[in-house]
Amino acid sequence: MDKVVxxxxxxxxxxxxxxxxxxxxxxxxxxxxxxxxxxxxxxVGILIAxxxxxxxxxSLREKLARALDPLGLSVLLKPLAADKAPSPPVESEPxxxxxxxxxxxxLVAGITGVMARFSVNITQLKAAFRGGDDPRRNxxxxxxxxxxxxxxxxxxxxxxxxxxxxxLELTAQHRDIFETIHRx
Amino acid sequence: MLTDRExxxxxxxxxxxHLDVRTVTLGxxxxxxxxxxxxxxCASVREKIRALxxxxxxxCDEIGDKYGIPVVNKRIxxxxxxxxxxxxxxxxxxxxxxxxxxxxxxxxxxxxGGFSALVEKGFTPGDRALIEAIPSALSQTExxxxxxxxxxxxxxxxxxxxALMGRTVKEAARMSAHADxxxxxxxxxxxxxxxxxxxxxxxxxxxxxxxxxINVGVSGPGVVKKAIDRARQADAxxxxxxxxxxxxxxxxxxxxxxxxIGSEVAASLHVPFGVVDLSLAPTPNVGDSVxxxxxxxxxxxxxxxxxxxxxAMINDAVKKGGAFASSHxxxxxxxxxxxxEDLNISEAARxxxxxxxxxxxxxxxxxxxLDMVALPxxxxxxxxxxxxxxxxxxxxxxxxxxxxxxxPVPGKGAGDKAYFGGLLGEATIIPMxxxxxxxxxxxxxxxxxAPAQSLIN
Numbered sequence: 001m002d003k004v005v006x007x008x009x010x011x012x013x014x015x016x017x018x019x020x021x022x023x024x025x026x027x028x029x030x031x032x033x034x035x036x037x038x039x040x041x042x043x044v045g046i047l048i049a050x051x052x053x054x055x056x057x058x059s060l061r062e063k064l065a066r067a068l069d070p071l072g073l074s075v076l077l078k079p080l081a082a083d084k085a086p087s088p089p090v091e092s093e094p095x096x097x098x099x100x101x102x103x104x105x106x107l108v109a110g111i112t113g114v115m116a117r118f119s120v121n122i123t124q125l126k127a128a129f130r131g132g133d134d135p136r137r138n139x140x141x142x143x144x145x146x147x148x149x150x151x152x153x154x155x156x157x158x159x160x161x162x163x164x165x166x167x168l169e170l171t172a173q174h175r176d177i178f179e180t181i182h183r184x
Numbered sequence: 185m186l187t188d189r190e191x192x193x194x195x196x197x198x199x200x201x202h203l204d205v206r207t208v209t210l211g212x213x214x215x216x217x218x219x220x221x222x223x224x225x226c227a228s229v230r231e232k233i234r235a236l237x238x239x240x241x242x243x244c245d246e247i248g249d250k251y252g253i254p255v256v257n258k259r260i261x262x263x264x265x266x267x268x269x270x271x272x273x274x275x276x277x278x279x280x281x282x283x284x285x286x287x288x289x290x291x292x293x294x295x296x297g298g299f300s301a302l303v304e305k306g307f308t309p310g311d312r313a314l315i316e317a318i319p320s321a322l323s324q325t326e327x328x329x330x331x332x333x334x335x336x337x338x339x340x341x342x343x344x345x346x347a348l349m350g351r352t353v354k355e356a357a358r359m360s361a362h363a364d365x366x367x368x369x370x371x372x373x374x375x376x377x378x379x380x381x382x383x384x385x386x387x388x389x390x391x392x393x394x395x396x397x398i399n400v401g402v403s404g405p406g407v408v409k410k411a412i413d414r415a416r417q418a419d420a421x422x423x424x425x426x427x428x429x430x431x432x433x434x435x436x437x438x439x440x441x442x443x444x445i446g447s448e449v450a451a452s453l454h455v456p457f458g459v460v461d462l463s464l465a466p467t468p469n470v471g472d473s474v475x476x477x478x479x480x481x482x483x484x485x486x487x488x489x490x491x492x493x494x495x496a497m498i499n500d501a502v503k504k505g506g507a508f509a510s511s512h513x514x515x516x517x518x519x520x521x522x523x524x525e526d527l528n529i530s531e532a533a534r535x536x537x538x539x540x541x542x543x544x545x546x547x548x549x550x551x552x553x554l555d556m557v558a559l560p561x562x563x564x565x566x567x568x569x570x571x572x573x574x575x576x577x578x579x580x581x582x583x584x585x586x587x588x589x590x591x592p593v594p595g596k597g598a599g600d601k602a603y604f605g606g607l608l609g610e611a612t613i614i615p616m617x618x619x620x621x622x623x624x625x626x627x628x629x630x631x632x633x634a635p636a637q638s639l640i641n
Contacts, residue, residue: 096186098195124185141191171195173252175186180444181437182190 003032003050003080004057006064010073012043020047020075023067027060028052043073048080092145094123094175097159099140101168108140111170114162118155121145143175198252202406202472203438205445206465207257208244209297209382211389211397211458212236214268222276225269226283233260233287236396236455241292243452253441255449257607259295260288261387261399266301270310277317278324285325294607295370297387299330302377304339305631318352322367323359329385335375335576337583340634346576347626349373350569353590357561361594364602368591369524369556373572375579375586381515382461386587397458399515400446403465404438405474408498412480427481428501435462435505443510461515462506463551464498466526468609474498474519475528486521486529487538495519496549516585518551524604524611525556534612540571548578553587558602558611561594568592570622581635 008020021031029049036045051060061077068075099111108127115122124143146152156172163170197203217228237260244255262268262284269280281299288296299321301311318330334345353373357365372385379390382399389397411434416422422430442460450457466474478486481494499518507513520526521543523533532538540557547553553575559568572588579586591611593602598615 096191098191126188139188139192141186141188143186171198171252173194174250177251177253177441177444178186178190178194180440181194 002053002055003048004029004060004077005080006047006049007076008043008045008047008068008073010043010068010071012038012041013071016043016068016071016073017045019067019071020045020064023064024049027055027063029055029060090119090121090145090147091149092121092147095144095146095172096175096178097142097144097170097172099163099168099170101138101166103138104167107166107168110162110166111140111142111159111168114155114159115142115144118150118158119147120150120155197404197407197437200471201404201410202467202469203253203404203441204402205248205253205255205400205442206403207259207382207401208240208255208446208449209259209261209387209399209401210237210240210453210455211261211380211393211399212263213389213393213395214263214265214298215391216395217268220271222272222279225272226280229262229268229280230283230287233262233284234290237287237291237293239453243449247445247448247452251441251445253445255445257295258293259297259382259384259387260291260293261382261389262296262298263389263391264300264302265298266308266310266314267391269314270308272310272313274313274316274320277314278321281317281321281325281328284328288327293327295327295329295384295387297329297331297384298389299328300332300388302333303345304333304336304342304375306342307345315348315352318371319355319359319367322356322370329370329372329387331372331374331377331386331388333374333377334572335580336634337376337580338634338638339631341375341573341576341580341632343573343626343632344629346373346573347566347569347629349572350565350567350626353568354565354592357592357594364596364604365558365561365591365593366604366608369589369604369608372587372589373576375576376584377587378515378585380459380461382459383463383465383516385589386516393458394456396455398446398450398453398455399458399461400442401461401463401465401515402438402442403463403467403472404434405464405466405477406471407438408434408464408502409471409473409477409480412477416480424497428497431498431501432505435464435502436509439506439509457512459512459514460506460510462502462510462513462517463515464502464519466520466522466529467607468525468527468530470527473526473528474521475526475532479528485532485535485537487532487542491542492546492549495521495546499550516551520552520555521546521550522552522555522589523557523614524602524609525607527609530609530611533614540614540616544574544578547575547586548582551585553579553585553589555587555589556608556611557588557590558613559590559592559616560597560613561592562597563592563616564620564623566620566623566626567616569626573626577632580632581637583637
């Protein structure tokens with residue numbers, strides 16, 4: 001069976017996932033995996049669905065668009081490439097990096113730029129910019145995978161240097177400490 | 185996925201509530217260094233400590249860094265030297281003390297405990313030699329700590345030892361008079377001493393412990409205080425039952441830190457993990473105080489009426505939360521009320537809220553005892569002994585650990601300040617009678633028999 005990946009973006013309201021899954025059902029498509037996030041008042045969702053043989057991705061996309069347009073939602077659809085040979089997972093340790101500081105241009109770009117240079121992958125990211133100077137309200141939480149192969153000491157000091165440049169306080173800790181303290 | 189609250193509250197605990205691992209203490213048995221030859225004994229001791237402790241400080245720093253939680257102190261606790269060095273005389277004991285001190289300095293640990301003896305039922309020659317050496321040993325070295333167990337619920341109170349320790353404390357103070365009696369800040373007299381305390385000055389490695397072991401002391405009186413303050417601010421109707429619950433949950437979180445870091449340090453050093461000591465141990469830093477918790481719970485200051493009840497509640501809540509958080513709990517595991525190491529408690533003593541009688545009452549419900557109590561320099565040795573005897577009786581009858589760390593400050597009197605420096609802080613001298621009110625009792629000597637409570641078989 002072929003698979004497709006569908007993403008939906010628009011102002012949040014009840015009924016979005018219902019509308020999407022209804023279309024998929026009528027076209028004999030099975031939803032295999034789904035995730036959604038609501039940021040301020042905007043909804044974004046991503047689904048992976050299996051489609052019947054000889055399904056036409058373009059016509060499926062049109063059907064979805066027709067159903068979602070009236071709801072003010074835009075949809076993207078693409079076939080999911082089959083894994084020829086999955087690349088071996090990079091061995092890494094999970095860290096949590098938190099920055100706090102007044103909002104300014106280039107905060108996310110600066111920090112994530114350092115991460116990209118060291119091949120550190122972001123697995124979860126939550127940022128809340130409410131403006132103003134109260135550091136508590138301008139917090140970004142990055143959950144990342146730090147590959148074992150890189151020099152962690154150098155990565156951390158580069159990160160701290162960038163944080164200083166940007167006027168941010170930065171903490172970086174192994175993820176286990178958060179789970180250990182708060183979960184049984 | 186971690187929630188915002190989990191991440192941000194943890195960071196807050198580290199950043200402004202003084203959450204840290206107070207100490208990682210490596211216990212090292214010296215019993216297999218046994219020898220009749222003092223130089224050979226000292227050489228074996230030095231070599232063994234060096235070999236086992238070589239990576240302690242670096243490992244603690246690395247792991248502390250990984251989790252973003254500092255390991256503030258790295259320490260070593262050895263077998264009681266009165267046992268390990270049993271053949272030696274007092275001057276031999278002083279030589280051993282210097283060896284231990286040098287070893288601690290070389291490994292960059294801030295204290296090494298175990299210059300100790302257990303004499304609750306009587307003395308061996310080794311015990312006598314060690315105790316005789318204490319004043320010189322503690323005033324000639326920087327880092328060694330000494331603990332003497334003079335009583336237990338099973339054996340009763342060795343009043344000869346109590347009298348001897350009164351004299352020893354005075355002599356140690358005299359020999360360190362230039363430093364306000366600092367030697368006495370590294371000497372504790374115990375009843376029912378636990379054999380795995382990671383904190384100083386009581387730490388020693390008991391017989392029955394493994395050859396090497398890691399014990400951890402966490403601390404977070406600041407975290408507990410802030411948790412109470414936040415809860416009361418959010419809900420002014422919280423009663424003592426619910427506040428006790430908050431202390432319990434906070435103690436859980438604090439202890440989890442020690443469990444995680446301690447077991448990882450142990451694994452990294454290829455040494456067994458022993459225990460987490462749950463004690464709430466303060467430091468002279470602002471916001472890191474046990475005394476402030478009393479104020480958060482509605483008392484004007486630690487020492488006023490209500491303090492014993494509050495301390496009983498705190499001590500119990502800490503134990504319950506901490507016990508669930510850790511696989512093995514040990515050491516003292518309760519609340520410390522050291523008069524000099526806690527800014528708030530020191531201030532309470534200075535302002536007259538905290539008398540020695542109230543302190544003694546509070547030791548009935550907390551884990552340590554009369555800790556870092558500065559006394560007038562001219563107090564008779566027998567009165568020091570009598571204070572110790574009272575504290576021992578509380579421990580023996582109630583089947584708990586109690587201790588006395590008393591510091592007669594030469595040349596100073598009630599109301600004067602004594603400065604010990606660093607983690608030991610500074611203290612205001614508590615008023616005491618100068619005249620010899622208890623001498624005749626102390627001079628009777630002998631052993632106070634074990635109480636009926638010891639007949640449990």
